[in-house]
Amino acid sequence: MTYINRDLEEKIKSASKEYACILITGARQVGKSTVLKRLMDDNREEVLLDDIEERKLASKDPALFLQMHSLPILIDEVQYAPELFSYIKMAIDKGAAPGSFWLTGSQPFKLMELAQESLAGRIAIIHMPSLSQHEIYGNDKTEPFSVDLDKLKKRSKINKPADLNEIYRRIWSGSLPGHISGKYTDRDLFYSSYLQTYIERDVKEIADIDDTMIFSDFIRSAACRAGQMLNVSDIARDVGISNDTAKRWLKILEKSDIVFFLRPYSNNLLKRTIKTPKMYFFDTGLVAYLTRYSSPEILANGAINGAILENYVVSEIIKTYHNNAKECLIWYYRDTNSNEIDLVIESDGMLHPIEIKRTASPGTELIKPFKLLDKASVPRGKGAIICMKETLSAVDSDNYIVPIWMI
Structure with a gap:
């Protein structure tokens, strides 16, 4: 398997220096998670909400979910736990550092609506298409x-x-x-x-x-x-x-x-x-x-x-x-x-x-x-x-x- 460099990589890195939270949206399998994993360092924790247990915790007790995981964090397929958005907002308002939250999701319209409602002015939303x-x-x-x-x-x-x-x-x-x-x-x-x-x-x-x-x-x-x-x-x-x-x-x-x-x-x-x-x-x-x-x-x-x-x-x-x-x-x-x-x-x-x-x-x-x-x-x-x-x-x-x- 050959990794293909994405044109959005520099934009993601620059946004991560300014925003505490960035959300990468796009269709399934366009490479959202792959790009972020490529850009992340060893200090960032990765959580997959495809995991049923992680999803349950994030949905039922988002405060505990965030306590259980360290920042900076990559949360993959965040559309499965929209309850997290309001708690991410609270973390940002308390001074979370730029790049603290990297999120991905495969339902762009729904995610953008949720993110804009909960994190208006606090989040950089970047849409990733399939390869050009x-x-x-x-x-x-x-x-x-x-x-x-x-x-x-x-x-x-x-x-x-x-x-x-x-x-x-x-x-x-x-x-x-x-x-x-x-x-x-x-x-x-x-x-x-x-x-x-x-x-x-x-x-x-x-x-x-x-x-x-x-x-x-x-x-x-x-x-x-x-x-x-x-x-x-x-x-x-x-x-x-x-x-x-x-x-x-x-x-x-x-x-x-x-x-x-x-x-x-x-x-x-x-x-x-x-x-x-x-x-x-x-x-x-x-x-x-x-x-x-x-x-x-x-x-x-x-x-x-x-x-x-x-x-x-x-x-x-x-x-x-x-x-x-x-x-x-x-x-x-x-x-x-x-x-x-x-x-x-x-x-x-x-x-x-x-x-x-x-x-x-x-x-x-x-x-x-x-x-x-x-x-x-x-x-x-x-x-x-x-x-x-x-x-x-x-x-x-x-x-x-x-x-x-x-x-």
Whole structure:
């Protein structure tokens, strides 16, 4: 097993020097505990709330739990004992030193809500995504993706080039450390076990679902529509559940960091935009597994090759922001006349339109929709076509051509 350095490591270390408590959230098996164990020294005690006895004590008598363990401490899977938060607050208010509490948890929405209620102003919350392509294949430090020429040139030096076949291999292999690091070499068995563990533990923690087989079918139906506008009725019909149940289960996938949604960009000057979000998965390897593509080559020529490529690009862009502990202001654009821009990123008071295409030789027609943003109340900045071209190039002085491997 090879340890893969994470872009968030420096951010975690710097936050630990300023905050008495840091909370690392993220989906199951993205590497939260592994990173903290890598960064901790021999003085820090580690407690796993997967341990039933530790969990009972933390839940029933959190004061005694903290007395039994010394600071600094790493508490893993803290969502199992939310009762601890108020007692951690008391310890911080009594003068706990910076870095006293390192917490991890696999239910980000619930954890953030609990932490913000109990530890507002006392805690640094850091979201850890699955591995980015820069972490797996690149080198040096990276910044949030930006349509800035100097920053794009820098990215070309720290990321490893990849052709179409290699990009689809990356998409198919996924981004979960357990498989990518070589700890679990059988990809299909890894994802099968991942899904089973996720449904049996995380899903049942969030909601009371009796028939886990139907929920498995639901995730597969959602995966078939990754990178597309959300159609709840189609997913519900596939699985044989009500629309309300489908909506509730989609919220479960979102809360547990399996999927995320891009909302359409709109403001009061763009009145003809639609309101339906697009759905993406954080890990494209899971999508490829669920949709039963047995190899990268078959995936590259399959029916979802365009949608999963877009999913990959969008998730990788968002990871660059998460890995710098920054908020990503990102949307897509589509109006009632079916005019569409794949991505709109807002940065420094400008809107940056982005088109995602599988082609290696994009034409000027791809940037024509960018003019739609000229009617927005926020000025339009530089745009980009993210595609399979091998090197950084440009359509004109305002629109760049960016290889997918550079994200």
